[in-house]
Amino acid sequence: MYSLRFGVPEPAGCGQVTGVTIEQPQWVAVEHRFLGLDRRTFRPALIAFAIAVVLAYGLPALNAAIPWHNEIKAGDVLDLGDGATAVPPVGWQLENGTLTGAAPASLQIDLATGGATIALRGASFTSTADAFLDQVLRSQGSPGVNAARGTVTTAGGLVGVAQSSSAPGGDVLQVAFKMSGRVALLVRVRTAPGQFERYQDTVGALLRSITPGAGR
Amino acid sequence: MTAAKTAQLTAIQQSGWGQPFRLFQPQNLAFWVYAAGVGAGALAVLRYFGPGADFYRPALTGGVLLFGLYLLPWLLLLRRQNRYTAQPGGLLAAAFCWGGVAATFWIALPANSALLEIWAKAGGTQFAADWGAGLAAPINEEIGKALGLVLLIGLAPRLVRGAYDGFVIGAFIGLGFQVFEDVLYVYNGAAQSFGVDQIGSSLQIFVVRGATGIVSHALFSAIFCAGLMWVLSRVPGERDVPRGLFTMLAAMVFHFAWDDMGAIGLLPVVVLPFLIAAVELCALFYVMRHAARQERVWIRDLLAPEAETGVVDPALLSAVSGLRRERKAFRKLVRNRRRARHLVEAAGDLARELALAGGHETVRVAYARAELLRLRGA
Numbered sequence: 001m002y003s004l005r006f007g008v009p010e011p012a013g014c015g016q017v018t019g020v021t022i023e024q025p026q027w028v029a030v031e032h033r034f035l036g037l038d039r040r041t042f043r044p045a046l047i048a049f050a051i052a053v054v055l056a057y058g059l060p061a062l063n064a065a066i067p068w069h070n071e072i073k074a075g076d077v078l079d080l081g082d083g084a085t086a087v088p089p090v091g092w093q094l095e096n097g098t099l100t101g102a103a104p105a106s107l108q109i110d111l112a113t114g115g116a117t118i119a120l121r122g123a124s125f126t127s128t129a130d131a132f133l134d135q136v137l138r139s140q141g142s143p144g145v146n147a148a149r150g151t152v153t154t155a156g157g158l159v160g161v162a163q164s165s166s167a168p169g170g171d172v173l174q175v176a177f178k179m180s181g182r183v184a185l186l187v188r189v190r191t192a193p194g195q196f197e198r199y200q201d202t203v204g205a206l207l208r209s210i211t212p213g214a215g216r
Numbered sequence: 217m218t219a220a221k222t223a224q225l226t227a228i229q230q231s232g233w234g235q236p237f238r239l240f241q242p243q244n245l246a247f248w249v250y251a252a253g254v255g256a257g258a259l260a261v262l263r264y265f266g267p268g269a270d271f272y273r274p275a276l277t278g279g280v281l282l283f284g285l286y287l288l289p290w291l292l293l294l295r296r297q298n299r300y301t302a303q304p305g306g307l308l309a310a311a312f313c314w315g316g317v318a319a320t321f322w323i324a325l326p327a328n329s330a331l332l333e334i335w336a337k338a339g340g341t342q343f344a345a346d347w348g349a350g351l352a353a354p355i356n357e358e359i360g361k362a363l364g365l366v367l368l369i370g371l372a373p374r375l376v377r378g379a380y381d382g383f384v385i386g387a388f389i390g391l392g393f394q395v396f397e398d399v400l401y402v403y404n405g406a407a408q409s410f411g412v413d414q415i416g417s418s419l420q421i422f423v424v425r426g427a428t429g430i431v432s433h434a435l436f437s438a439i440f441c442a443g444l445m446w447v448l449s450r451v452p453g454e455r456d457v458p459r460g461l462f463t464m465l466a467a468m469v470f471h472f473a474w475d476d477m478g479a480i481g482l483l484p485v486v487v488l489p490f491l492i493a494a495v496e497l498c499a500l501f502y503v504m505r506h507a508a509r510q511e512r513v514w515i516r517d518l519l520a521p522e523a524e525t526g527v528v529d530p531a532l533l534s535a536v537s538g539l540r541r542e543r544k545a546f547r548k549l550v551r552n553r554r555r556a557r558h559l560v561e562a563a564g565d566l567a568r569e570l571a572l573a574g575g576h577e578t579v580r581v582a583y584a585r586a587e588l589l590r591l592r593g594a
Contacts, residue, residue: 028243038243044370045245048363052253055323055356059330066337095333098342108408123409132410139271139410186410 068093072111081107081122084179084213089113089202107185115192116199118206125184129161132184133176137163156211160187164196171196173203180213220520225575227517230451232374233301233571239310239371246370250310253318253363260321265403272406278418279402283395286426290391290434297504298384299564300511300537301571307372308388314364315392315437320400323360324393328352350476354468358440361389361433365441369448378451379442379507386441390433397433398425431493432474435500440467442507454510463503470496505539512537518567527585528563529592536563555591562588 028038070093077100078086085100088111097109097120107122125132133149145166152160152175160177173189173196187210189196189203228234241247269276298308331352336344365385369376376385402418409417443463449455473480473492480488515537522528528536535546535556543560550556566584573581 026241026243036243037245041244041246041370044366045249048246048366048370049249049252051359052249052318052323052363055327055360056256057326059327059334059356063330063333063337066334068337070337070340094341095336096341098345106408121408123412125409125412135412136410139268139407141267141271 068095068112070094078109078120080109080120080179080185080210080213082180082183082213083211084185085209085211086120086206087209088118089206092118107183113199115195117190118203119186119188119190121186121188122179122183123186124182125178126182127178129159129176129178129184132178132186133161133163133174136174136176136186152207154210154212155208158210158212160207160210166193168193175207177210177212185210218521218524220517220524221575223517223520224570227514228571228575230377231301231511231514231518231571232372232377233514233518233568234574235372235374237304237307237310237372237375239306241371244371246367250314250318250364250367250371253322253367254313257317257320257322260325261317264321264325264400268403268407271411272403272414275402275406275411275414275418276399278415279399279422282418282422282426283398283402286398286422286429287391287395294384294387294391294434297387300380300508300515302568303375303381303384307368307375308385310371311364311368311385311388312392314367315361315389315394315433316396317392319357319360319364319389319393320396323363324353324357324397325400327356327360331356346479347476350472350474350479353475354436354471357393357433358436358464358468358471361386361393361437362441362444364389365444366448373450376445378449378454378510379445380504380511382441382443382445383438383504383507386444387434387438389441390435390437393437394429394433398422398429401425428474428489431470431496435496436467436471439470439500439503440464442503443467445507451510466499470499508539512539515567518570519563522566522570522585527588528566532559532563532592535560536567559588559591562591 028036032039034042072088072090072092072094074090076088076090076094078088079098079100080086088094092111092113095110095112097107107120109118109120111118123132125135130149137146147164147166150162152162154160154177158177158179160175162173162175164171164173166172170193171191173187175187177185177187179185187207189199191199239247239250265272265276294308332344332348335348335351339347365376365382368385375381398421402421405417405421406414440463443460443466446454446456446460446463448460470492474496477488477492478485516533519528519533519536523530523533531546531549534542538546543556546560547553547556550559562584566581566588569578569581569584
């Protein structure tokens with residue numbers, strides 16, 4: 001039997017003669033053979049392959065081709081949850097996360113501009129900011145050469161612990177804050193190699209703008 | 217040849233029951249696409265888990281163990297649904313593997329990330345946070361999983377023919393996807409909390425994902441793939457394109473509703489999951505009942521000569537080829553739950569042996585018949 005719709009042949013490995021199933025070697029008739037493959041199996045295989053390629057590679061390619069148009073405007077404020085906020089740099093693209101006025105599902109914010117990204121991540125943590133930064137660094141392994149730790153104090157009086165590191169892939173600054181309740185916040189700034197100085201004031205302004213939220 | 221014998225041979229020929237399944241078919245392009253998909257998926261698994269595998273080992277180990285155990289009752293449940301002209305274990309294992317490795321890691325992971333970001337670019341980050349999951353996963357994941365069914369049609373065209381085949385195979389593809397995705401969630405949960413309390417977070421995810429998993433990927437895929445087989449069915453008279461497309465769409469809508477439950481917000485968060493689950497389960501049973509129609513006819517035809525000779529009586533024939541209702545009625549008739557189950561199982565054994573023998577009389581057929589007669593006489 002042969003299906004016109006899918007072009008799927010009956011299996012080469014077996015056949016039926018008057019109701020008796022007999023095993024045959026896997027044999028493709030010469031008129032159906034192409035490079036040793038059974039041409040009749042091409043249609044389902046190629047359809048599946050084409051759709052898989054569109055999903056697995058086409059969508060990421062399409063995404064890469066579409067530019068961001070979610071620019072931070074003057075007056076925008078990031079919602080860090082539980083009343084905590086931060087003022088993002090104007091002109092950067094908000095790629096993930098929510099501004100105040102919406103209910104954030106989780107504390108995951110990504111901001112990006114030409115050669116730099118800022119990621120803000122919240123996690124449940126009960127100990128100090130210093131211990132939280134230790135935990136973060138342990139989870140990342142050893143990304144490069146670490147500088148000594150420093151203290152960051154925001155305009156709202158929140159004290160954080162900062163550590164910068166350099167690697168061939170770029171410069172990274174990580175700042176940990178202990179927020180209200182059981183939440184800790186990590187701010188991770190990544191820049192292209194040697195570009196950190198260019199964004200220092202912008203990053204400093206963002207860090208100073210972080211408010212601790214309710215209950216603190 | 218009697219009419220019953222002709223019907224039996226036609227049922228064996230149409231159902232393909234008893235045909236062996238061989239995954240390794242180097243002459244079949246579907247095999248190479250399957251192998252490429254699973255291979256690319258396995259590579260993606262290594263890339264995803266590899267760098268953090270050491271630090272997140274407690275979470276990963278916990279996730280694998282917990283969801284490995286979670287898999288067992290699911291396999292038992294799905295084994296029960298693999299009734300009538302049952303699919304061979306190798307084919308179902310291939311389906312599970314596609315769902316877990318290829319559909320999850322090769323297709324859904326990059327496709328979902330990309331589409332979520334596209335939605336964020338198109339509608340803003342708040343829109344993406346509210347609706348992105350429901351507008352990405354049902355498209356990428358349902359299609360990605362169903363590609364496994366398409367490849368299995370190419371690999372076993374005589375075995376994968378009708379809607380019930382799609383239903384059972386889809387459930388196994390979905391189960392594979394579900395379990396591997398659950399382990400992925402455990403890992404992501406541990407990574408998001410930077411490895412704090414890894415066992416606690418994996419337990420938390422196990423409870424949440426385990427409970428919601430009852431009406432998750434196995435269900436979505438069973439419905440979607442049954443629908444796909446109504447579109448592609450090669451069983452005479454079974455193809456029904458509108459019904460198939462509607463069923464596939466329904467599975468995607470269920471997936472959307474589950475993923476975007478919070479954003480839908482029509483009903484309180486406490487009520488909505490139960491309501492959606494109830495609707496999904498009703499749809500599942502409806503699809504299963506309709507998909508099984510042809511399979512039930514085949515079982516009746518397969519055992520028709522045995523019914524003519526009195527080996528299988530009408531009540532038993534109705535039970536072995538029937539739904540839950542018919543099996544329940546048979547239990548009542550026999551008045552012994554255990555015996556009724558044994559009789560139905562023995563009649564199923566006889567049907568399988570007849571299919572394997574191509575309707576011919578063999579030692580195994582004679583033995584299966586003798587067993588059934590022994591039980592009936594008991």
